[in-house]
Amino acid sequence: MRMNNWLIAPVIIPLLTGMLLIIFQKNIKLQRTLSFLALLAVGVISVLLMVQIKGSGIQTLQLGGWEAPYGISFVGDMFSALLLLATSIVSVCCLIYAFPSIGRKQEKLYFYPLYLFLITGVNGSFLTGDLFNLYVFFEVFLVASYVLITLGGTRRQLRESLKYIFTNVIASAFFLMGVAYLYSITGTLNLADLSLRVAEAGQDGLITTVALLFLIVFALKAGLLLFFWLPGSYSVPPTAIAAIFAALLTKVGIYAIFRMFTLIFYHEPQITHLWIGLLAAATMILGGLGAVGFGDIQKILTYNVVISVGFIMLGLVSSTPEGLAGSIYYLLHDILIKALIFLIGGTVIHLTGTSRLKDISGLIRLRPALGWMFLIAALSMVGIPPLSGFLGKVFTIQGTFEAGDYGFGAIGLVASLFILFSMIKLFMNVFWGETVLCEDEEKGSMKGLLLPIALLTFASLALGIGAEGIAPYVAQAAEELLDPNLYIQAVMD
Amino acid sequence: METLIVILVGILVSIGTYLILSKQLLRIVLGASIVSHAVNLLIMTSGGLKKGSAPLLGEKMAGFTDAIPQALILTAIVINFAVTALVLVLCYRAYQNFGTDDMEQLRGNENE
Numbered sequence: 001m002r003m004n005n006w007l008i009a010p011v012i013i014p015l016l017t018g019m020l021l022i023i024f025q026k027n028i029k030l031q032r033t034l035s036f037l038a039l040l041a042v043g044v045i046s047v048l049l050m051v052q053i054k055g056s057g058i059q060t061l062q063l064g065g066w067e068a069p070y071g072i073s074f075v076g077d078m079f080s081a082l083l084l085l086a087t088s089i090v091s092v093c094c095l096i097y098a099f100p101s102i103g104r105k106q107e108k109l110y111f112y113p114l115y116l117f118l119i120t121g122v123n124g125s126f127l128t129g130d131l132f133n134l135y136v137f138f139e140v141f142l143v144a145s146y147v148l149i150t151l152g153g154t155r156r157q158l159r160e161s162l163k164y165i166f167t168n169v170i171a172s173a174f175f176l177m178g179v180a181y182l183y184s185i186t187g188t189l190n191l192a193d194l195s196l197r198v199a200e201a202g203q204d205g206l207i208t209t210v211a212l213l214f215l216i217v218f219a220l221k222a223g224l225l226l227f228f229w230l231p232g233s234y235s236v237p238p239t240a241i242a243a244i245f246a247a248l249l250t251k252v253g254i255y256a257i258f259r260m261f262t263l264i265f266y267h268e269p270q271i272t273h274l275w276i277g278l279l280a281a282a283t284m285i286l287g288g289l290g291a292v293g294f295g296d297i298q299k300i301l302t303y304n305v306v307i308s309v310g311f312i313m314l315g316l317v318s319s320t321p322e323g324l325a326g327s328i329y330y331l332l333h334d335i336l337i338k339a340l341i342f343l344i345g346g347t348v349i350h351l352t353g354t355s356r357l358k359d360i361s362g363l364i365r366l367r368p369a370l371g372w373m374f375l376i377a378a379l380s381m382v383g384i385p386p387l388s389g390f391l392g393k394v395f396t397i398q399g400t401f402e403a404g405d406y407g408f409g410a411i412g413l414v415a416s417l418f419i420l421f422s423m424i425k426l427f428m429n430v431f432w433g434e435t436v437l438c439e440d441e442e443k444g445s446m447k448g449l450l451l452p453i454a455l456l457t458f459a460s461l462a463l464g465i466g467a468e469g470i471a472p473y474v475a476q477a478a479e480e481l482l483d484p485n486l487y488i489q490a491v492m493d
Numbered sequence: 494m495e496t497l498i499v500i501l502v503g504i505l506v507s508i509g510t511y512l513i514l515s516k517q518l519l520r521i522v523l524g525a526s527i528v529s530h531a532v533n534l535l536i537m538t539s540g541g542l543k544k545g546s547a548p549l550l551g552e553k554m555a556g557f558t559d560a561i562p563q564a565l566i567l568t569a570i571v572i573n574f575a576v577t578a579l580v581l582v583l584c585y586r587a588y589q590n591f592g593t594d595d596m597e598q599l600r601g602n603e604n605e
Contacts, residue, residue, distance in 0.1 A: 139572045158587045169525045176532045184539035
């Protein structure tokens, strides 16, 4: 038995801090300090967990002392721990960005507690080993995001948030339907126990149907083909919130697809994984067309979120060690880089007061640091070595070729071209060209905004150049995903 | 009995779907709410309807009713309640702001 009480900390710390901060609504200094410290603590703990998991395998915690499969288990495998770490880095950076930019009114309207609840839900989803508990944590971060997306209450926000909320409420109802079906078939909700029972009974047509129902639910949350709600709702909230949404919310859906289809529904890959592959291919193509076609910073960035969701799925489709390692690596890279480009994009809009590419030009003369960091981020997304997107792309494509999915691999490569085109279009329009704006015409000040952007750029560079150091962790995560028995053993005995 | 309830769930889901597809905000909220209730019924049925006595009240009974679906429904109802309350407030705010509750008129990039 490898009980580890640290596993609950990434959920408890932001939750309790958030609840405490509701009381101190007016004291903004305290709110800022405490939420910063809480998120920093979560980051330290996730590093600690990573080291422990590296040393002694998957860690578990049976909540309340109820043994699996009767109680709720928390399970920390390497995949979860890596995602936790990336989440903490991004959440700290976006929080620092929010300090000067979010606005007094929003700060007094419970921005910090909501932000912490969002992180609570995301961390909980990564750690829980129980299907219904996963639903609950999904709802925790969704409800927080419903409020965050409307924070400020402009007309655009209200309009887009209504669509976002209705889409997610319906998706949640389908999630519960899947839970009900799975419970009536197997009689359990513990993920490890579910995996055992599905393997014993064999994944027949009924279970595969339920698997596809789950695929639809998580595809809606992840923006995998069903991304119609995404471009609208990610472009309306304030920059710091949009960045954390783009970095984390779709990734939780991706995590759930990975978990369900490597741990439980892995017996019929010719059906389920083929569907995931088809959805991923369509997502990349449609997202690519969107990114190339639009002439608006926010639209281009949100469609880039969509492309990467499709790309990350390719590794799962191939289900080879290389492919999965590539997906995990790309997932980590994508969490950092999406927050980074959303922060930069938001800063550009903040400076120029418009998001239309036509109206912006030559910003690099005024803001050289911002421009070069954007270029690094853009090249990193395309996958230029030695930046962080490179290894993920290489391994993912290698995995798809090894599995014989040449078509999917080719579409993945074409998607990189779409990314290249759209990001360079953005770079050339925004940063190159004649400088139309002079220093005093800038709509807002840059004070305090550059630090979190620089931190994220540094983290992304470190992930790319320090790939050698991270490789064993990613390899272990891929190995654990490929062998469900490791997960089951850790939970059940 | 289970079959009957499942058919009832189907009817409720179709009513909910019909309401969600309409234009008015309030109807959409009600539709989403009805779908959630239908799903709660489905969870209840998934554990098997009353099979034995109440659990944990004694050890002499031959069979127990499965208590887990009921615990799940309780959680789901609370979450659904909170979300519905939030959505209703938001719809009211949207109605105040836009002067309409017709989703058709909230399309595109106008109203900014």
